[in-house]
Amino acid sequence: MYTEVEAKKIELVDWGKATSKGTVTDQVQGPKEKVNSMKSWLSKVESPSSLTDCTNFSNEKTISKLEYSNFSIQY
Template sequence: MKSSAGCRYTEDEARKMGVVGWVKNTRQGTVTGQVQGPEDKVNAMKSWLSKVGSPSSRIDRTNFFNEKEISKLDFSGFSTRY
């Protein structure tokens, strides 16, 4: 996902799935971000990011880390950071 259009597509998918957080394209041509929500919804978003992605993306691999349970959400929606 190298364009802001790809990030907007990811935003739309996150909203449909009911997760919050953010996504950002890096200068290295990768995508970074954070996803929060109920475990089943986060897992569904992780699956989408790993297997589907935006129409313009090429997914070589995904790396999820720092996963933990939280008592409250840090975000109220899903956005693109620049």
């Protein structure tokens, strides 16, 4: 919920899924500066109830158009 609020606040689209290993896989899309802002938020703030030990960002690439139209959470 907190991640969705933050993504919408800075006008990003996102797809996220909690894994069976207790981790979260996320794909954030938008302008580079806004994605960097979200990465910083995920690393330092996140949800008040989150027990984040570390964040790992990988597979970063430039895309020509957004693949999502809004924020989506998979369970």
